Amino acid sequence: MRFGGNYQGSSFSELLEVDYAHFRPDMSRISEADRRALSIPHGTTVLAFKYAEGVVMAGDRLATEGHRVASRDIQKVYATDGHSMVAIAGAAGPAIEMARILRVELEHYEKIEGEPLELEGKANKLSQMIRQNLPMAMQGLVVVPLFAGYDLRRHAGRLWKYDVTGGRYEETEFEATGSGGLFASESLKKAYAPELSRADAVKIAIEALTDAADQDRATGGVDVERGIFPIVGCCSRSGIANATDSEIREVYQDIMARRRSASGVTS
C-alpha cells in the first residue's frame, strides 16, 4: 500500500484514477465480438417512486446470462449512505462495482471535507461515473442505475434516472428501468398516487415487480417457494428501512388472492 499519492482532492473515484490507475483495466480494446463470446450476468428490473414520507426503491433478485439464470438472489438495491440509495440494472459486474464505488465516494467526501454532499451533488457524481463507463457501455456493458434519496434540506424524497451517456433526469413521481422496466412503469402508472402511505407504497412496489416478472422472463418477482424476496427500501427523514420478508410475503399473497378471485379461479 502506498502512503500519500499525487491526488489532493476529495473524490474517491478521481483518487483511484490518478493514483491507482491499475485498479481500472482498459476495456476499450475488447472488441464487440470478444465481448459477445463472454457471457456476463445482467440484472433486470428496478424501480423507484415517491411516497408520503420520502422515496421507495425496489428491485427483484434475478440475474440472467442470456437465457440462463446466473443468480436468483443478487442484490440490486444498495444504500449508498444513511439517506440515499442506488438501484442497478444492466451488466451486473460493472453495475455492482459502480454502486460500491459510489458508496465509498460519498463516505470519502464526507470524511475529507467534514460534511456530506448535498443529495443533488451525489446524483451528479453518479452521472459522471456513468459517463466514464461510456467506453464500456459501447462494448455492450451498459449500466443504467436509478438514484433516490431523502433531501434533508428540502424535506422531500427525490429520484433520478440516467441514460448511458450519464444524462441525468430528475423524476417527479416514479421511474423503472431494466428489461422489465417498461412493464413495471405501466403498473406503477395505474397504481401511483401522491402521498401514498408506507404500507400502500410497499404494496404497489411489489405489484409492479410482480407485473414485470409476469411479462418479462428475465425478471424474478417474488419467489415464495425458495423464500427469495425483492428488496424494497423505504428512505425517509429518519433513514433507510427495508421492508421485511414476511411483510412482502403477506403483500404478495394478498395480490395473488385478489387476482385469483378476479379471474374466478378458486384454489
Next chain:
Amino acid sequence: MSMPFYVSPEQVMADKAEYARKGIARGKSSVTLEYEGGILLMAENPSTLSKIGEIYDRVAFAGVGKFSEFDQLRKVGVRYADVKGYSYSREDVRAKALANAYSQAVGDVFTNQMKPLEVEMLVAEVGDDNLAGHEKNAIYRVQFDGSISDHEGFCVIGGAAEELHSYLASEYRPGIPLGEAARLGRNALQRASDGEPRMAPENLEVCQLERRRPGRKFNRLTTDQLRELFGE
C-alpha cells in the same frame, strides 16, 4: 565572525527536535480515553476547524500542533484507509498499519527535510465483539520524529502530555462509564490550560468510537449532547 563549516548530526537532530517541540507546545493538548462502551477523543478547541476526525469504520484520528500539517496527514490517512478497504475488505483497515505508515512518513520528513513537522498524532481503533480476534481496542501515538508507541486506557498528545499523563495515571480506572470518562478528560484538559475553571462545552471538541454502533462507529458529539453528558 566565522561561519561554522561543520555541525554534528547530534546537534542537527537536537535543533530540529527543539523546533518541533516548541511548535507543538504552542497548541493545545488532546486526550483520548477508553470507556466501557468504546473510546472517547477530546480536545480543547473553540474553533470550527476539527482536530479529531473519522478515518474508517472503527478508526479515528486526533492531531495537535500545526493545523495545516496534521490536517494534511489526516486526509492522507483517509485516502489510505478508503483505498485499502476498497481493494481488500472493510475489516482489513486497522489502526496499527495506519499508525506505522504515519510513523514512517513523519520520521522521513524529520530526517530528510530542513523543517520537521510540528505535529503529534493519535490513531485509535475500537474493538468489535462480533469479529473474532478484533475485540480489543488499540491506541497509537506518533510523535514529530516518527517515534511510535501504543497505549492502554488513555493517551495524551500535545505540549502538556507528560504532566497530564501522570494526572490520568492516578485518576483513570479501566471500564469507566462514558460520563465519567468525559468529566475526567475535561479535568485533564483544564489542567493543561492553566487550570482554567470549568471549560465550557463550546470550547471542547469531543468524538466517540462507539463499540455498539452498527457500521461506522465514529460519532461527533454536539454541544448540547456534551452539556447533557456533563450533567449541566
